[in-house]
Amino acid sequence: MRNALLAVILVTPLFALLGTMVVNKRMVFFTDVLGHSALTGIAIGVLLGFSDPTLPMIILAVALAVSINLLKNVTRADMDTILGVLFAFIVALGIVILSRQGGFVKYTSYLIGDILAVTPKQTGWFFLIAAVVLVYWYVLGNAMILACVNPSLARSRKVNTFLIETGFAILLAVVVTVSIRLVGILIIGSLLVLPAAASRNFARNIHAYTMWAMAISIFSGVAGLIASYYWGTASGATIVLIAAGCYVVSALFAAQK
Amino acid sequence: MDSCRHCCTKIDGLTVHLGGNIVLDKVDLHVNCGEVVGVVGPNGAGKTTLLRALLGEIPYRGKISFQVSGAVSIRPKIGYVPQKLQFDIGSPISVQDLVVSAISCRPVWAGVSRELSKKAKDILSVFSAETLLNRRIGELSGGELQRVLLAVAMTSNPELLLLDEPASGVDVKGLSLFYQIVRGLKQRHDISVVLVTHDLAGIATYVDRMILLNRSVVAQGKPEEVLLNEKLVMAFGPSLWNISCLPLLLSEGEDKIDNH
Numbered sequence: 001m002r003n004a005l006l007a008v009i010l011v012t013p014l015f016a017l018l019g020t021m022v023v024n025k026r027m028v029f030f031t032d033v034l035g036h037s038a039l040t041g042i043a044i045g046v047l048l049g050f051s052d053p054t055l056p057m058i059i060l061a062v063a064l065a066v067s068i069n070l071l072k073n074v075t076r077a078d079m080d081t082i083l084g085v086l087f088a089f090i091v092a093l094g095i096v097i098l099s100r101q102g103g104f105v106k107y108t109s110y111l112i113g114d115i116l117a118v119t120p121k122q123t124g125w126f127f128l129i130a131a132v133v134l135v136y137w138y139v140l141g142n143a144m145i146l147a148c149v150n151p152s153l154a155r156s157r158k159v160n161t162f163l164i165e166t167g168f169a170i171l172l173a174v175v176v177t178v179s180i181r182l183v184g185i186l187i188i189g190s191l192l193v194l195p196a197a198a199s200r201n202f203a204r205n206i207h208a209y210t211m212w213a214m215a216i217s218i219f220s221g222v223a224g225l226i227a228s229y230y231w232g233t234a235s236g237a238t239i240v241l242i243a244a245g246c247y248v249v250s251a252l253f254a255a256q257k
Numbered sequence: 258m259d260s261c262r263h264c265c266t267k268i269d270g271l272t273v274h275l276g277g278n279i280v281l282d283k284v285d286l287h288v289n290c291g292e293v294v295g296v297v298g299p300n301g302a303g304k305t306t307l308l309r310a311l312l313g314e315i316p317y318r319g320k321i322s323f324q325v326s327g328a329v330s331i332r333p334k335i336g337y338v339p340q341k342l343q344f345d346i347g348s349p350i351s352v353q354d355l356v357v358s359a360i361s362c363r364p365v366w367a368g369v370s371r372e373l374s375k376k377a378k379d380i381l382s383v384f385s386a387e388t389l390l391n392r393r394i395g396e397l398s399g400g401e402l403q404r405v406l407l408a409v410a411m412t413s414n415p416e417l418l419l420l421d422e423p424a425s426g427v428d429v430k431g432l433s434l435f436y437q438i439v440r441g442l443k444q445r446h447d448i449s450v451v452l453v454t455h456d457l458a459g460i461a462t463y464v465d466r467m468i469l470l471n472r473s474v475v476a477q478g479k480p481e482e483v484l485l486n487e488k489l490v491m492a493f494g495p496s497l498w499n500i501s502c503l504p505l506l507l508s509e510g511e512d513k514i515d516n517h
Contacts, residue, residue, distance in 0.1 A: 020366075024348050141364030145354060149342055149394070153406070156312055156337035157359065157413055204393055205351035210366040 003123050004115040004225060004235070007182060010126040012195075012221035012239075014133050014175055016213035019196035020206075021168060024148050028193050029080065030068065033087045034061050034173050035188040038180045039094025042107060047097065054178065061177045064090070065169035073162055113184030115225060115235040125178060133171055140164055145206060183236030191236070194243035195220065201250035216246045264290040264325040266333045266417045266449045271319035273306050280306045282473045283319070288417070288449040293439060295464035295480070296453045302471045304453045308419055311451070312337060323416050333449070336415030338406045340422040346395030352405050353377050353390045359412045384408040384438055400431020407438065417449045418442070424456030432456065436463040457484065 022031055041060040045053025068086070072079055098104050137144075146154035147161040154161050176188055183191055199212035224239030231238065271284040281303045288294050298304050310317040312335060323333035354365045356377040363373070374390070381387045384404040389397060397405065403423050410418060420439070424432055440463055443450050454460060460467055460480055467480040476483055 017366075024345060024350075026345060137366070138364055139362075141366050142358035142362065145350060145358045145365065148348070149350065149355060150339045152309075152312055152314065153337055153339050153409070155314065156335050156410075156419075200347060200349055203349040204391065205349055206354045206365045207368045209349040 001116065001229065003118050003120055005222070007115060007118045007123050007126055008221040008225050008239075009218065010123065010130050011175075011179055011182065012191075012217040013214045014130050015179070015192050016195045016199075016217035017133060017137055017210065018168075018172055018175060019192040019194075019217070020199070020210055020213050021144060021148070022172070022192050023196040023200065027172075028189060029083050029087075030065075030169075031172060031176060031192055032189040033068070033083050033090065034065060034176045035180065035185055036087060036094075037061050037064050037090045038110065038177055038185050039098065039107075040090050041094075041177070042110060043094045043097035054181075057177045057180070058174055061173035062170050065173040066166060069162075069166050069169045073165075110180060111184050111186050112234045113180060113182050113187075113236040115182045115228075118182060122178075122181070129175060129178060133175065136167060136171060140167070144168065183239065184234070187236055187240045190240045191217075191243065194240065194247050198243070198247040198250040201247075201254035216243065216250075220246060264323070264416075264447075265292075266451075267320070267322050267324055268311070269320045269322075271307070271310060271317055271321065273303070273310055273315060273317045275306065275315070279472065281310065281317070284470070284473055286468065286474060288451055290416075290449055291443050291447045292466060293443055293450040293452060293464045294466045294468060295460035296451060296468045296470050297455065297457065297460065298470035298475075304470055305421070307470065308337075308421055308451075308453055311335065311417070311419060333417040334413060334415050336410035336413055336418045336448075338403065338410050338418070338420045338423065340425050342394070342402070348393070348395060350394050351390070352381070352386070352392055352394055352397070355394055355405065355409055356380055356412070359409045380412060381405070381408050383411075385434060398428075398431065399426035400428060400435060403427055403431070403435050404438065407435070407442075411442065411446075414446075415448060417451065420450065420452040420454075422454055423452065424454055439463070 022028060037060055038057050041057030042053040044060060045056040048056065050056055064086070068079075068083070071077065071082065095104065098107050143154065143159045143164055146157060146159055147164055151161045176192070180188055195213040195217035196209075198216050199209050202212050203209035220239050220243035224242045225235050227233070227242070228235040228238035266288045268284060268286040268288075271281055271286075272279065273281040284303075284307065286294070296304055296307065306315065309315045311321060313332070321332055323331065353369060353374060357365050357369050357373050360376065360380070361373055363370070369377075378387050378390050381390060384407055386401065386404045386408060389401055389405060394402065394405065407420075418439075423435055427435065439450060439452070442448065452460070452464060461484060464480055466477060467483040468474055469476040469483060
């Protein structure tokens with residue numbers, strides 16, 4: 001439980017930070033594709049004989065993130081359709097490989113996640129990833145805002161929007177993939193979106209947006225973990241439910257204004 | 258072609274091929290410091306392509322350079338005011354966030370210091386936009402947004418200021434204020450300004466020189482001269498401007514010429 005609590009306190013602010021940009025840049029579907037690519041990542045790991053499929057999961061998600069970002073920048077293709085096709089393909093491929101000879105049931109734990117199974121070693125990795133994301137956000141936070149508002153405006157100020165977006169996509173891929181064991185493939189996207197979406201209903205500037213998103217994310221994480229312990233429910237889903245409750249409250253608050 | 262005075266941005270033989278088509282063909286354009294040049298042309302004339310080439314966003318042949326007292330320097334430092342923003346208007350990005358992001362490395366998500374906030378307000382006050390400091394940029398009117406974006410563009414001390422369709426979505430009062438501010442900037446900072454627009458009324462009143470672009474520079478000169486060029490009116494037709502304003506513009510132009 002102590003490891004689980006520590007992991008939640010490390011991961012939820014990360015989700016909040018990344019989520020603010022995911023929501024601003026309308027990348028929710030992109031995040032879902034990355035999350036669901038974990039199925040194929042696990043399948044590749046199984047085929048190659050990995051006992052822990054985390055590495056193939058990360059490599060596949062990062063490769064996908066970089067490729068999608070490249071495609072977005074060099075073509076005028078409709079990204080919504082491309083992501084839809086990719087989503088279907090990547091999920092189907094993973095399920096086909098993992099379901100050979102009726103073996104899919106072994107992997108259902110990846111669908112809903114299990115925070116209580118987190119190890120101290122994994123918590124150490126979360127700490128390292130949190131540090132990298134924080135440094136990235138601190139150094140490039142302002143450039144990301146300019147790029148978000150208008151890429152040409154950002155480029156006219158010597159901001160390399162392609163590199164910044166690629167770096168963000170890679171971080172997103174890594175954080176989503178390593179967190180899948182905690183919250184599960186099915187709801188990982190919700191955990192990124194809900195705190196930021198709720199925060200938008202309160203905030204009128206980036207500082208408030210980020211701080212509200214972090215507060216809602218940490219609160220949902222800790223409250224969800226404790227609630228799931230007493231209720232005997234899946235932690236990830238319980239956290240998401242509480243975050244969804246926060247969103248409803250924020251929406252009511254916004255409607256009253 | 259005007260030669261450079263003490264400094265200017267020189268565009269020589271600018272040619273852009275896109276998808277096998279020549280979009281811009283050997284465009285020569287020198288914009289002196291302290292000069293506002295208005296670029297007009299029909300749809301597909303290459304106006305946006307010209308801006309994208311100046312911004313270095315697309316490959317081109319030819320040369321874009323900034324020259325001071327005869328010595329050619331590198332590409333000019335560019336300030337860019339986009340036509341529209343590509344963001345979700347519900348985003349909680351305030352005017353202060355945008356200005357501080359442009360002037361400071363300290364991330365705005367970690368909080369904006371009083372000193373930076375005051376600096377942002379001072380910058381905005383030059384553009385009659387200091388009261389907008391805490392507004393979300395998605396809440397601004399077209400004119401307010403243009404003034405804020407102009408303030409952001411000027412924070413990089415540009416040598417060349419590019420304005421992309423500033424009249425788009427801006428009311429008459431807001432546009433008049435915007436153009437007056439641009440005129441004030443060019444006098445105070447001695448910068449070159451290139452303004453791409455469909456707003457001929459604005460151009461006639463506020464620009465020093467007008468360029469008619471249709472893949473290459475078809476004509477250029479003082480606005481009243483270019484606007485009275487009958488062949489060009491015939492060649493570009495109603496797509497160039499709202500034809501209803503043309504008689505007014507022509508009469509204004511004639512008055513100006515008579516006065517000379």
